[in-house]
Amino acid sequence: MPELLNLESFRFRISEISTMTGVSTRQLRYWEQKGYIHPMTRTDQQKARMYDFHTFVAVRIMKVFLDEGYRLPSAAEKMTSFLADINVFRDFVKQAFRGIEIVDGQPAVDMGSFDKAGKQILYGINDNGHIRYIVKDKKKDQQ
């Protein structure tokens, strides 16, 4: 899988982060002061803050927890662990995803070998929100 989009190259200004997350610019500066978020280092003293994609996600997640009633310190902690979980999942998918194939007449996610010998493949299918898995023998012309 080639990298179609490099999210790490995204750059946002403070007002953009504000509108995208629903968090005021005042809050963003305060959270930074408290050490909850870390905008990119500014060259000059009076230059505008720049935020990367990771920080955008962090802010958005914190906002969600705050809306759920958590206070700033708790929301920050939950954001950190949630971000860690997301990374675990992202790495998993990055390794497991082999492509999409038609199985039983519908799109199925090829999740790779199911058995150690590598003769069976695990597929995941989404039937209108109902997830099910199928193990199929690997075809010879598929090697």
Add this chain to the structure above:
DNA sequence: CTTCTGACA
């Protein structure tokens, strides 16, 4: 026009 810092409510 936008952002920054500091300050007051």
Add this chain to the structure above:
DNA sequence: TGTCAGAA
């Protein structure tokens, strides 16, 4: 946290 001032 919102808002405003004065500067960049």
